[in-house]
Amino acid sequence: xRFSSLLFLTGLRTAFAAFGVxxxxxxxxxxxxxKLVYRVSTSNGDITSIKYDEVEYQYSKAYTQIASGLGSAxxxxxxxxxxxxxxxxxxxxxxxYIAVSGQSALYIGTYITAEPSIGExxxxxxxxxxxxxxxxxxxxxxxxxxxxxxxxxxxxxxRSKFYSSIRFIEDQVHGVSGSGVGVYMVIxxxxxxxxxxxxxxxxxxxxxxxxxxxxxEVYFYMNSNHEQTxxxxxxxxxxxxLVFTSGTAPSSSLDLSFFENLDLKGxxxxxxxxxxxxxxxxxxxxxxxxxxxxxxxxxxxxxxxGGTFSISGVKPGSYxxxxxxxxxxxxxxxxTVSAGxxxxxxxxxxxxxxxxxxxxxVPDGTPSGFLNAxxxxxxxxxxxxxxxxxxxxxxxxxxxxxxxxxxMAQFIAVNNPTTIKWTATSSQVGARTLRIRTTSSYNxxxxxxxxxxxxxxxxxxxxxxxSRGVTRGTWRGLNEMYGG
Numbered sequence: 149x150r151f152s153s154l155l156f157l158t159g160l161r162t163a164f165a166a167f168g169v170x171x172x173x174x175x176x177x178x179x180x181x182x183k184l185v186y187r188v189s190t191s192n193g194d195i196t197s198i199k200y201d202e203v204e205y206q207y208s209k210a211y212t213q214i215a216s217g218l219g220s221a222x223x224x225x226x227x228x229x230x231x232x233x234x235x236x237x238x239x240x241x242x243x244x245y246i247a248v249s250g251q252s253a254l255y256i257g258t259y260i261t262a263e264p265s266i267g268e269x270x271x272x273x274x275x276x277x278x279x280x281x282x283x284x285x286x287x288x289x290x291x292x293x294x295x296x297x298x299x300x301x302x303x304x305x306x307r308s309k310f311y312s313s314i315r316f317i318e319d320q321v322h323g324v325s326g327s328g329v330g331v332y333m334v335i336x337x338x339x340x341x342x343x344x345x346x347x348x349x350x351x352x353x354x355x356x357x358x359x360x361x362x363x364x365e366v367y368f369y370m371n372s373n374h375e376q377t378x379x380x381x382x383x384x385x386x387x388x389x390l391v392f393t394s395g396t397a398p399s400s401s402l403d404l405s406f407f408e409n410l411d412l413k414g415x416x417x418x419x420x421x422x423x424x425x426x427x428x429x430x431x432x433x434x435x436x437x438x439x440x441x442x443x444x445x446x447x448x449x450x451x452x453x454g455g456t457f458s459i460s461g462v463k464p465g466s467y468x469x470x471x472x473x474x475x476x477x478x479x480x481x482x483x484t485v486s487a488g489x490x491x492x493x494x495x496x497x498x499x500x501x502x503x504x505x506x507x508x509x510v511p512d513g514t515p516s517g518f519l520n521a522x523x524x525x526x527x528x529x530x531x532x533x534x535x536x537x538x539x540x541x542x543x544x545x546x547x548x549x550x551x552x553x554x555x556m557a558q559f560i561a562v563n564n565p566t567t568i569k570w571t572a573t574s575s576q577v578g579a580r581t582l583r584i585r586t587t588s589s590y591n592x593x594x595x596x597x598x599x600x601x602x603x604x605x606x607x608x609x610x611x612x613x614x615s616r617g618v619t620r621g622t623w624r625g626l627n628e629m630y631g632g
Contacts (some may be wrong), residue, residue: 167249169225169232169538172244174224178232178245184252184392186245190223193236193243198275200252200329200392206361206502208275213269214243215264233410242413248406252392255404258370258385268372269380270352273390274326275331275354277356277364282324285528286312288358295619299530300358306530309355309365310374312621313527316340317438317449323391324354324364330393333368335386336397336402338448338461342385343373343433346380348475348513348624372400374617375588375622376400381445383413416463419613420622422485424469425458426521430497431473435512438474439495440485441467471495475513475587505576508544509551511585518556531557539563548572551601557618558595565598581631586610588617588625595630 167181174197179185187197195212198205206212219237225234230249235242238260246255256271263269277289291300297306314322326357333353343349351369355363370385387407391398408417424441430481431437437452443465449460454530462485471479478497482561485491499511499622515521520536529535540563544554584595592609617625 154282160497163193166228167247168227170619172210176223176234178234178247179250180247180253181249182252184247184254186254188223188234188236188245191220192218193221193223194218195254195273195355198273200331203279203329205275205329206277206535207276207361210274210363211577212273212275214241214258214264215269216272218599220244231406231410232543233412244410244412246407246410247609251401254390255387255407255414256368256389257387257407258410260382260385260414262382263371263380269370269385270372271368271370271388273333273366275364275366277362280324280331280364282354282364282366283312283354286310286352286354287564289356289357291358293358293532294532295616297460299619302532306533308530308620309352310622311528312354313352313621315348315350315624316345317451318345319350319353320379321397322353323366323397325395328394330395330397331366332391332393333366333398334370334389334391334398334400334402336388336391336400336404337459339386339388340445341369341448341463342381344380345376345448345624346378346442346447346544346601347438347472349375349377350622373611374622375617375619377415377613377626378442379444381447389416393494395555418461420487421463422463422487423458423460423461423490424467424483424485424493425456426493426495427456428452428479428495428497430499431471431478436474438472439493440470442470443451443467445525469493471497473497473499474516475624476511503582505570506546506570508554513587513627515556515587517551519552521623522552523558526618529621530619531559531562541565541567543567543569549564556623559594560593563591574631582583583629583631586628586630587623587626589628590611590617594628 156274175187175189177187185203189196205503208505220239234245236512242259244257288300288308291302291307293300321332321334348459351374352367355365367390371380399622432514439457440449446463448456448459448462451571464485464487466484469481469483478499479495481495483493519525539555589610594607594610596606597604607630611626
């Protein structure tokens, strides 16, 4: 009878876990009252244990943390009704971990007054790769480095943490899963408002450690120099959440209204925000039209439908508004937002559309449709990957070749020159302008042309972005145009 009673009582504790905080020596355990319990170090704020359904998923050799760890920090917590808020503070950074009674989620907010010393801002959940599987393209475990220390070959395929990236405008939920479990980073609503780079920027989402140690890393990169096109912002980042499920991905529509009552540094409640809505014109319905807002403090975006758009939850301030044809900037405007008000804005494309003699590809700010970009394959592999088509050099014939045979990237040591054959009619002979659009460049790369015996001057170097691009799976840069 004693053994029966003991087993029965143990079963009760598992089934009805108590929501709240248990203090230990050098740590606190936060129990969500569901299946999730996590441990926070009181010396530096690292999360040193993550148990879901009584299984440990935290990687044992490095911890879950903001930046690359804070070294030391002040750690406090507060319980108020159905919420536990853990506050981790340094002189320039405050990290919040919030538990909601009955929810298997770690809600997070990050506030900074200065950029971390590592030069980027990221939250990393370091999990056990033996229990959780992530995307193949970012599984570099056991790989051999082929570029820097972040691109590898594994079983004849190229892999990198960069090949997990997704454009911000599409990246609300990403994660890893295992037997009866899924762990997902959720960036809902305006969670990217203090990040940098705009709607089409992309950054690392996942990495299975290239060493054999086996860390399955799930990231929220808030800013970095990875093909970065604008300055970093400070302030409140998020809210975002690490959500645990039985395997399936959660919805990106999280109820975050409780954040308004937590008194978090830098957090702006819905009552302190406004709306921008209006119309767009001049963009063909065959392209996605996106409206972006940005200033030094925040960024927002929305997709137009039927010529109208609406962007809600915008912090007060004056913003530059940009209309994109897919990813190509085609109009600019300004708008000033006030709390509790709706501002109207109309944007009309000013894109120059001259009469064409011929054109290769479509000017939309992306390499879509070109060789090795027909299906977005270069987003998930290195240009040297054997699964890529040959880069050339290519000869393209006007009137018979297709854009899918024209390389999406020009490498001076790999596929130079690209030759275009054009037999002009008598009416086409004369002064003509050749426009070449590039989405990005590296190390000062820009085009020169030779027409029969005539060679163009070398254009001025483009604005430098201090980062690799195409070898990291991205095309997004500053969209230069050569040729007027």
